[in-house]
Amino acid sequence: MTHSPATQQYREKQAGDLQPGDFVYLPGDGPAEEITSVDVQNDDYGVPALVLVTTHDGGSVRIAARSSVPVGDGVPAGAGSSLPDAGAADAGAADAGTSDSGVQDSSAPDSSSPAAPDAPAPAEPAVVVPPRPEAPPAYIGPSAEEMALIPEPAGTPESVVLAAASNHKGKNGVQVLADRLAKGINTKSGSCLRDLSDLAFNLCVVLKDPDGSLAVADLLNVLPFDGNLDRWASIERALALSSFICRESGQTERAAVYEKLLRAPESQEEDPFRARINARVRQRALNEPNLYDKEIFRAIDNGNQEAEREWRFLRLEALLFLRAHGGSETIDEDELGRRIGNELEAVRA
Known part of the structure; x- marks a missing residue:
C-alpha cells in the first residue's frame, strides 16, 4: 500500500x-472507493481463500481472505450534489459578522486591540525549613588551675595504698586489697583499677575514713577516659565517691573538678546526631536509674542480710553517681542526699 497516514484517514x-457499502482504499494513491459487491472464492478444501471486491466505478481487486485492508469513510455516489457549497457557507458566515450598515459586530473580538496583560501567577507556597535541633551542651574538662586542686600523691601509688591500709590493721577486706595492690599497680589493667575503687569505697563507707579513701581515689581520678568502658567504670565510681566526700567536707570547688572529670567523656562524640541520641539515652538513664529495689526486697524477704548489704552497696553507688551529675529530672539533690544518708546507715549497720 502507498497510502500515507498523513493524507488518508483509514x-x-x-x-x-x-460488505457492500464499505469504502476501501485500492492499491495506489487514490481515494476510497465504495464496494458494490463481494464474492468469496474457496480453495480446493472448501476454505475461503480469495475475496473478489467490485467497486462502484467498475474496478475490481482480489484480496486474500485472511489479510487486512484499509477502509475509510466516503461519500456515496450521487450524494455530492446535495451537499451545500463550501464557498457559499464561508461567505454566509462572513456576512453574519457584519450588519447591513457595514458596522462590525461588537461581540466579535477585535484583533487590533492590545491583549490584556497576563494575570500574575500565584506564588508557590514557601518551603518551611525546621530549625536545626539544639546540640547537647558540651562538658569541657577542668582547666590546669582547677586540676591543681587535686593534690599530688605522696609517693608511689603502692605506697599510698599501704599508707591508707596501715591505719586499719585487722580489717581483712582492706588488707587483702592492699596486699594485692602493693605488688604493683597497672593502670591499664581493669582488675587493678577495680581493686583501687573497691578499696576507696571500703575506706569511706565501711571504715569511715574519707581522707584515706580520697587519697586512694585520686590515683584513679587523674586517669583520662581512653574509650574503654570497663576501665572507665572503675574511674567513674572513684570520681562520684570523691565528689561526695568533698561536698560533705565543704570542698565544693574540688568537688566541681571531680564532677567535670566525670562528665567530660560525654562531649567527645563529634557527630551531632549521635551526640543528641547519646544525650537522650543518658538523660533517660538518669531519670530512671536502676536502684535495685526488687533485689533488695527479695533479699529482705529471704532473710539474707549479706545479699541485702551487697545490693544496698550497689544502690549507694548509683545514688552517688546521680548526685555527681547534679541529680536528674525525677530526683533532685535534696532527695538524693536523704537517700544516700539512709543507704550509708543501712550498709554500716
Missing part, C-alpha cells in the same frame, strides 16, 4: 468481513 478491516 482503519483496517479483515477482507472476509468486507
Whole structure:
C-alpha cells in the first residue's frame, strides 16, 4: 500500500468481513472507493481463500481472505450534489459578522486591540525549613588551675595504698586489697583499677575514713577516659565517691573538678546526631536509674542480710553517681542526699 497516514484517514478491516457499502482504499494513491459487491472464492478444501471486491466505478481487486485492508469513510455516489457549497457557507458566515450598515459586530473580538496583560501567577507556597535541633551542651574538662586542686600523691601509688591500709590493721577486706595492690599497680589493667575503687569505697563507707579513701581515689581520678568502658567504670565510681566526700567536707570547688572529670567523656562524640541520641539515652538513664529495689526486697524477704548489704552497696553507688551529675529530672539533690544518708546507715549497720 502507498497510502500515507498523513493524507488518508483509514482503519483496517479483515477482507472476509468486507460488505457492500464499505469504502476501501485500492492499491495506489487514490481515494476510497465504495464496494458494490463481494464474492468469496474457496480453495480446493472448501476454505475461503480469495475475496473478489467490485467497486462502484467498475474496478475490481482480489484480496486474500485472511489479510487486512484499509477502509475509510466516503461519500456515496450521487450524494455530492446535495451537499451545500463550501464557498457559499464561508461567505454566509462572513456576512453574519457584519450588519447591513457595514458596522462590525461588537461581540466579535477585535484583533487590533492590545491583549490584556497576563494575570500574575500565584506564588508557590514557601518551603518551611525546621530549625536545626539544639546540640547537647558540651562538658569541657577542668582547666590546669582547677586540676591543681587535686593534690599530688605522696609517693608511689603502692605506697599510698599501704599508707591508707596501715591505719586499719585487722580489717581483712582492706588488707587483702592492699596486699594485692602493693605488688604493683597497672593502670591499664581493669582488675587493678577495680581493686583501687573497691578499696576507696571500703575506706569511706565501711571504715569511715574519707581522707584515706580520697587519697586512694585520686590515683584513679587523674586517669583520662581512653574509650574503654570497663576501665572507665572503675574511674567513674572513684570520681562520684570523691565528689561526695568533698561536698560533705565543704570542698565544693574540688568537688566541681571531680564532677567535670566525670562528665567530660560525654562531649567527645563529634557527630551531632549521635551526640543528641547519646544525650537522650543518658538523660533517660538518669531519670530512671536502676536502684535495685526488687533485689533488695527479695533479699529482705529471704532473710539474707549479706545479699541485702551487697545490693544496698550497689544502690549507694548509683545514688552517688546521680548526685555527681547534679541529680536528674525525677530526683533532685535534696532527695538524693536523704537517700544516700539512709543507704550509708543501712550498709554500716
